[in-house]
Amino acid sequence: MQLDDLYRRVIMDHYKNPRNRGDMEEGAVTISLNNPTCGDRISLQLQVEAGKVLDAKFTGEGCSISMSSASMMTEAVKGMEFEKALQMAEKFSSLMKGEDVEFEELEDIEALSGVNKFPARIKCATLAWNALRKGIESQDGKQ
16 A cells, blocks of 8 residues: 555545544633635634643534544644644644654644645645644633
8 A cells, every 4th residue: 555545544534534523511712713715614622721732622614634634633632731732733834834744743644744735725734723723822821
């Protein structure tokens, strides 16, 4: 099996079987974003405490890239300190720019590395990550 095939399988698995899809109870930080160029929409909910992302869930509609990216991101940031989650978001942004990134903690997220060859799809892949940044930035200093 070629690497591209493996990556496609990982992306489609997250799209067809999204992790952390759904709503949280009241009190979650909620960030809603959309990508007007393609119609992707996401509502990210974060349960935060003491500068840490305790839990993350999302709802929304969009292409396989945006929804699988949201699934992967919510899996990755659960339990992370804000600073580490923001560093991971920055790493993902670098990945989308085609820069070399070490993947040790990115796990399935590496499957999205090929998206940078399709500039129109980069916004799809980064939508959930931008929501994460906004959510953390809205809480930074409040904790």
